Amino acid sequence: MNITTFNVNSIRARLDRLLGWLDDRVPDVVCLQELKCTDADVPRAELEKRGYHVATYGQKTYNGVAILSRTPITDVETDLPWAGDSQARGIAGTVAGVRIVNLYVVNGQDTASDKYPYKLEWLQHLRRYLDGRTAEPLLVCGDFNIAPADADVYDPASWKGQVLCTDAEREAFSALLALGLTDSFRKVNPDRRQFTWWDYRSSGFEQNKGVRIDHHLVSATLLPRVLDVTVDMEERGRPQASDHAPVTLHLV
């Protein structure tokens, strides 16, 4: 079983690429972020035609998340991590006995922006939501907008103190792990320098100037099933690609 997290940066603008990628890779489960459209505007029929069950939590213009699965998705939950959040950033569902929480974490824009304290508040709500849920086979994946360590950044000096890399964000990430979750990529590849997002500007991808911000966190009961985590660099290099690469967790 494989589960991909992919920030598509607009499911409508990316539809041809997304469908081409699905036809090529035939993934079991796909967690999408940044749909940038309402549930009604999600091209559901195109996905279902390919054999996917589709659960969405959309929003106009910004945010929006979805889970696609070749087998049924049960117990779908939206409005994560708390009901008072007005932004569509979290959806959960159970697939083949694995509880999957798909997240589009707040970017934060800049430490001086109001969006930055909102990001930290959002992460606190996420921690509260996940607390007590890590005993089951749980996968928390998505675009975390946090590079957990300097090893996850192409130029740590230039990123120091910048949003995605601040101490407060990294502490919030560690606090999630402390609930009983493991950063599966780093567990499997302790020393590998691999990014998941590259800036569209200034040939970021061509120069491999990226950051690792898309993650698969697994609970202790799921960890023994982890085989590998791979980043689809080929897809990121294609014309009209998202600025994120699809990242796939391979389970036994």
Add this chain to the structure above:
DNA sequence: ATGCCACACCTTGTGTGA
């Protein structure tokens, strides 16, 4: 210090992303 690119918006420039 700014723009560099890409996307949505009932667009013709602005906000946001990371």
